[in-house]
Amino acid sequence: MTTRTLIQAVNDGLRSAMRADDSVLVFGEDVGPKGGVFLATEGLTEEFGEQRCFDTPLSEDGIIGTAVGMAMNGLRPVAEIQFQDFIFPAFDQIVSEAAKLRYRSGGQYSAPMVIRTPYGGGIRGGLYHSQSGEAYFCHTPGLKVVIPSTPADAKGLLLAAIADPDPVLFLEPKALYRTVKGDVPDDDQPVSLSSLRVVRQGSDVTVFCYGAMVPVASGAAEAAAEKGISVNVIDLRTLLPLDEEGVLAEARKTGRVVTVHEAPRFCGYGAEISALIAENAIEYMEAPVRRVAGFDTPFPNTLEHHYIPDQRRVLDAIEEVYNF
Amino acid sequence: MTTRTLIQAVNDGLRSAMRADDSVLVFGEDVGPKGGVFLATEGLTEEFGEQRCFDTPLSEDGIIGTAVGMAMNGLRPVAEIQFQDFIFPAFDQIVSEAAKLRYRSGGQYSAPMVIRTPYGGGIRGGLYHSQSGEAYFCHTPGLKVVIPSTPADAKGLLLAAIADPDPVLFLEPKALYRTVKGDVPDDDQPVSLSSLRVVRQGSDVTVFCYGAMVPVASGAAEAAAEKGISVNVIDLRTLLPLDEEGVLAEARKTGRVVTVHEAPRFCGYGAEISALIAENAIEYMEAPVRRVAGFDTPFPNTLEHHYIPDQRRVLDAIEEVYNF
Amino acid sequence: MTPISPPEPFTVTTLEGAAAGHDPGLQPDELIHAYRTLLTVRAFDEVCMKLQRSGRIGFSIPNRGIEAVSVGAASALDKSDWIFPSYRDFGMALYHGVRPLEMMHNMFGNGADAAKGRQMSVHFSFVEPLHFVSISSPIGTHLPQAVGAARAFQMRGEDRVCLASFGDGGTSSLGFHSALNFAGVWRAPVIFLCQNNGWAISCPSAKQTASESYAVKAQAYGIEGVLVEGNDLLAVREATRQAVERARSGGGATLIEARTYRMGGHSTSDDPKRYVPAAELEAWECKDPVRWFERYLAGVELWDEGLRERLEAEVMAEVDGAAKEAEQTPAPGLETIFSDVYRDLPTHLRRQGQESFEMAQRLGDPAAGDGAFPL
Amino acid sequence: MTPISPPEPFTVTTLEGAAAGHDPGLQPDELIHAYRTLLTVRAFDEVCMKLQRSGRIGFSIPNRGIEAVSVGAASALDKSDWIFPSYRDFGMALYHGVRPLEMMHNMFGNGADAAKGRQMSVHFSFVEPLHFVSISSPIGTHLPQAVGAARAFQMRGEDRVCLASFGDGGTSSLGFHSALNFAGVWRAPVIFLCQNNGWAISCPSAKQTASESYAVKAQAYGIEGVLVEGNDLLAVREATRQAVERARSGGGATLIEARTYRMGGHSTSDDPKRYVPAAELEAWECKDPVRWFERYLAGVELWDEGLRERLEAEVMAEVDGAAKEAEQTPAPGLETIFSDVYRDLPTHLRRQGQESFEMAQRLGDPAAGDGAFPL
Ligand SMILES: Cc1ncc(C[n+]2csc(CCOP(=O)(O)OP(=O)(O)O)c2C)c(N)n1
Ligand SMILES: Cc1ncc(C[n+]2csc(CCOP(=O)(O)OP(=O)(O)O)c2C)c(N)n1
Ligand SMILES: [Mg+2]
Numbered sequence A, B: 001m002t003t004r005t006l007i008q009a010v011n012d013g014l015r016s017a018m019r020a021d022d023s024v025l026v027f028g029e030d031v032g033p034k035g036g037v038f039l040a041t042e043g044l045t046e047e048f049g050e051q052r053c054f055d056t057p058l059s060e061d062g063i064i065g066t067a068v069g070m071a072m073n074g075l076r077p078v079a080e081i082q083f084q085d086f087i088f089p090a091f092d093q094i095v096s097e098a099a100k101l102r103y104r105s106g107g108q109y110s111a112p113m114v115i116r117t118p119y120g121g122g123i124r125g126g127l128y129h130s131q132s133g134e135a136y137f138c139h140t141p142g143l144k145v146v147i148p149s150t151p152a153d154a155k156g157l158l159l160a161a162i163a164d165p166d167p168v169l170f171l172e173p174k175a176l177y178r179t180v181k182g183d184v185p186d187d188d189q190p191v192s193l194s195s196l197r198v199v200r201q202g203s204d205v206t207v208f209c210y211g212a213m214v215p216v217a218s219g220a221a222e223a224a225a226e227k228g229i230s231v232n233v234i235d236l237r238t239l240l241p242l243d244e245e246g247v248l249a250e251a252r253k254t255g256r257v258v259t260v261h262e263a264p265r266f267c268g269y270g271a272e273i274s275a276l277i278a279e280n281a282i283e284y285m286e287a288p289v290r291r292v293a294g295f296d297t298p299f300p301n302t303l304e305h306h307y308i309p310d311q312r313r314v315l316d317a318i319e320e321v322y323n324f
Numbered sequence C, D: 001m002t003p004i005s006p007p008e009p010f011t012v013t014t015l016e017g018a019a020a021g022h023d024p025g026l027q028p029d030e031l032i033h034a035y036r037t038l039l040t041v042r043a044f045d046e047v048c049m050k051l052q053r054s055g056r057i058g059f060s061i062p063n064r065g066i067e068a069v070s071v072g073a074a075s076a077l078d079k080s081d082w083i084f085p086s087y088r089d090f091g092m093a094l095y096h097g098v099r100p101l102e103m104m105h106n107m108f109g110n111g112a113d114a115a116k117g118r119q120m121s122v123h124f125s126f127v128e129p130l131h132f133v134s135i136s137s138p139i140g141t142h143l144p145q146a147v148g149a150a151r152a153f154q155m156r157g158e159d160r161v162c163l164a165s166f167g168d169g170g171t172s173s174l175g176f177h178s179a180l181n182f183a184g185v186w187r188a189p190v191i192f193l194c195q196n197n198g199w200a201i202s203c204p205s206a207k208q209t210a211s212e213s214y215a216v217k218a219q220a221y222g223i224e225g226v227l228v229e230g231n232d233l234l235a236v237r238e239a240t241r242q243a244v245e246r247a248r249s250g251g252g253a254t255l256i257e258a259r260t261y262r263m264g265g266h267s268t269s270d271d272p273k274r275y276v277p278a279a280e281l282e283a284w285e286c287k288d289p290v291r292w293f294e295r296y297l298a299g300v301e302l303w304d305e306g307l308r309e310r311l312e313a314e315v316m317a318e319v320d321g322a323a324k325e326a327e328q329t330p331a332p333g334l335e336t337i338f339s340d341v342y343r344d345l346p347t348h349l350r351r352q353g354q355e356s357f358e359m360a361q362r363l364g365d366p367a368a369g370d371g372a373f374p375l
């Protein structure tokens, strides 16, 4: 065990996977000598050479399109998209190609690959360096979507994603890159995808969250505890495929549910959690299923702290469903 | 009033808008001399000339990107994307640009434009000529998303979309293009956006649907009536911005709700309806909120009739929530 | 608009069939195999057209007029190379030994189809006898994929190449730009084969680009560009052979523009009379690639009318038989809707599959549509 | 990799400042205005760097070394033309009369910012005194927009043009490909100005493209391509002037590659020492565009050291004052989160806005972050 920040754990995971398997390649914009704009790939070109960690031209379509081809042909590409906001030029390659290749070829071809990209707000990046686009991808069968919230999960889930036979979108909460620290196993311990993490056990209200909202929800749970409300905090970790049974069990346990994410509320990921509950566990619900989310606007800049759900807003929702 | 098919009504709407306003342009792939692969634009080049209805190179990014620029600069572009499945190369222009231009420029620039595109299954088009991507766009503040299900609405909503000051994605249910006929006003009667349409009044179960699922839901409602179940069928028509109050009122009215769409269930539009209800009307619900949807797989070909929700499946869900 | 004044495409054979001194690099049996493949493509087209017109399949993409491009290019590849085809390239698969029956299964989308009936017809996928990579409908997406697959060959030090084929319309796609750019920078072993058949559905080349030719676009990416007469099979073969050699020897990518002409509609759903000038069709008629190749074969004394009749009968019988067998083959099972989304079936798809089985048992099968496709 | 062996970029002025016989087409006061603009850009950079280093703004994009491109190009435009700028083009806005204060409001994202504090700093938007279209972070998206806006000019028979500016990295973007292709086919009145400053963040040109130059990419689209020395202000002006003339007279689009060099980091968050070879910086130092233009001005007897000192003091005072005023200006109101999503506020946003007001009143303001930006 070593104490690492979340971004260091990502770097550890990449390095470890590259050491274990020659077919693992890392590429994207500025991931080479510069080591990535957040330094997630620092030192990889030095250790593995330009053939295995390299910079590409400025084309996300090219990055993901070539990754699909490499993956088809025996390599394990781990492509970086510099900010999730810039993934959209590659939307077609991800949604039409990576996600559908195995299906449309009757299993003859497949695209085992990882797309890593930082997402979310908190760095005063405005509309285009702050977005949380998970819902766009979670509506796409054939993809897996993973979001870690701790250094240990960042490494463990990344290792599992790289080993996975299917394309995985690995969204990294940039707000947590250097603000969370934690113990990370020195050896390789993949964390299996589609498994929830119970952050905190509680019996009154269940909060479903992921990524940068996990510490926010935990803080709110702590504050709620002081007011005598026992909050169950669940880190979803893998958004697609989701452990639906697990989600329903945690929801039934408390009969009161709050979901939290930074992305806009409308058609956001929280809606799916609400819908699962409304369809399969409504008879257990003792209060409305509350969504705490970004507003249904583009992401602002100066006022981002009003936009991103914070402890106050989550606590407010917890109290509301608790007192309903 | 004239009896028209849905596609004829689209053609009428385009023609009428082009006659009324010189700044309205129609373009896309094969919309000129060929008149569009579904003939939605038939005769427009003849009537208005190559400057106002024309073919473009094969680039959806170029089609939408130039449309944004035209819209900024005083024209009213109505761009066609040949199949909704091929809109993804333009995803960045739609989601990052058209949707966010007004916001990011503090209202100095805006992109009043319409993107028309046929969506949905039923023509044995397989993975890439059948998709229903509405949820991808409904998670995008700044866009409006409209889906007609009758010839009258096709014309009326299209006229409203073209007159609208904001970018509108106009999804046309290709399965209904020639299979529904109906009276269409000869003069211009725009149908205001964000208004629900009550297809059928009922008191036991409310079914929310849109596009090609409207006749399916109506058929199911009819069949349910024979079994003594009174079904309230609501055509949402404008998915974004949604008349949320209207939806909640219709849901509260019956206390039992079914949503229907062709798109995959997971993170689909139905989830938002469920979530709205779970958040604002759960105390009125007497049964689970059931979703009838496409499966969480790519769209198949030979077996598409198993994939697309049909009357049997909708009726089954109606009975289930009724008997709960 | 800038007038399009291209240099002339290069040829190997005169229109009369003479190829003075040119060594095609193919043995007589290989030449006949190429010829037989041309005839098979034509037979396949003909049968599919009839199947479509009689409502037994929904859709097909004719190759009339452009057959020599696929067959000529394929003849320059090894079986260990990978093909990233467009929907107009099944001649390449046939050349390398895919049988019409395997293709017919796809046309009917039946249970024996390699793609398990999930794709529209004409969207083939094969891994044997060579990698003929699953065809995708979105135009251009396969191009950067070919570059990625080629990079895998490079990394492993293999001298294999990828050939990616696409139409004139495809040059406007995003994939074209990314792919040629990455291939240039990576010096990747790829051959980009642009089949310029004059049209992208109803869009003529003059509205597709203002550039002098499609071949000239290679310059923007620092790769080689070649313009070749697409109806001269041996010229296409020669251009491809040179490009393959360049790629195998580390010389990087080539863009080949094979200039040809679509002698019919875009697909069985298209009515070209709305937009194709009759004069153009007429002008190209005399360059029919099958007749052209026959004249060459006759010149080297490998061909007479008798051969054509014999082979035509042979391939027609095979294609016809294939159609009959494919039509009899049952549809895929319901489980194929849910498998292959992921390698392992996740819980939610297992449940959706079960529900859908139960529903089909309880309520009977839903009604199928008529399968007519508008495009 | 293909060695990059470009033709030499064209110049108007020698490095010593001589421009034998060349008529810049600018009056002395206009020349001085251009000079003053260069100095303003430099002062703005300097002040922003300090503001960023002291944590008062989060981010800025320096222009050191490339100032002549924006200013030279802007000088060839009319106020009725539209500019689709990149984030390195605020020199164009300054040239046409936007005041440093308006820009500083954006740098602080305060309530007086034209974009209402919604964008990151350096993402300007102006409609007066000319259309300087809202800068977007995604690279290349503005290029097809410029073509569309130009088509609107064409349709209305106006002889106005659009100038779209972008970096060497931008040539790999999808927007570049679509835009140049559409502009070629439409013969649209657009000038594409590629500022080749050698780097896309840390990616050097040799890894961006294998083409001989960026200018040569014009051929792929049938439009004119020009390579110009980017640090020679009058050469950039001349290249732009010719392109503008061509566009206004119906001759279509031009791609100008202005070759320059980024004499610093990509942004205030970047550490170029990790990747920029010191030798390159040294080689470009002697081509500093401000000094170069000064030598020209001296040659035509418009300049001496005294002028520089006077103007530097003048513009620094203005920029400094602007920074102080902008820093004092209050943040935008909470309602700006919800307005301008649509022209009219829809019900759900009205409700979300109200809830958020109430919450702020009930629970107090949430904590703001420190605003440091990593890129
Ligand atoms: C991204 C995308 N846009 C639109 C289409 C619809 N479409 C199918 S084929 C075609 C024309 C293709 O023309 P070309 O590339 O010249 O190939 P050809 O059919 O002539 O062989 C179009 C527009 C598509 N398949 N993909
Ligand atoms: C689509 C997209 N991908 C990535 C980025 C991140 N990014 C910002 S600037 C930049 C480099 C741009 O280089 P260039 O076009 O040469 O412009 P320069 O900064 O040198 O002026 C990158 C990769 C982005 N803004 N947009
Ligand atoms: Mg073509």
Ligand SMILES: [Mg+2]
Pocket (backbone or CB within 6 Å): D167, D168, D169, D195, D196, D197, D198, D199, D200, D201
């Ligand atoms: Mg640059």
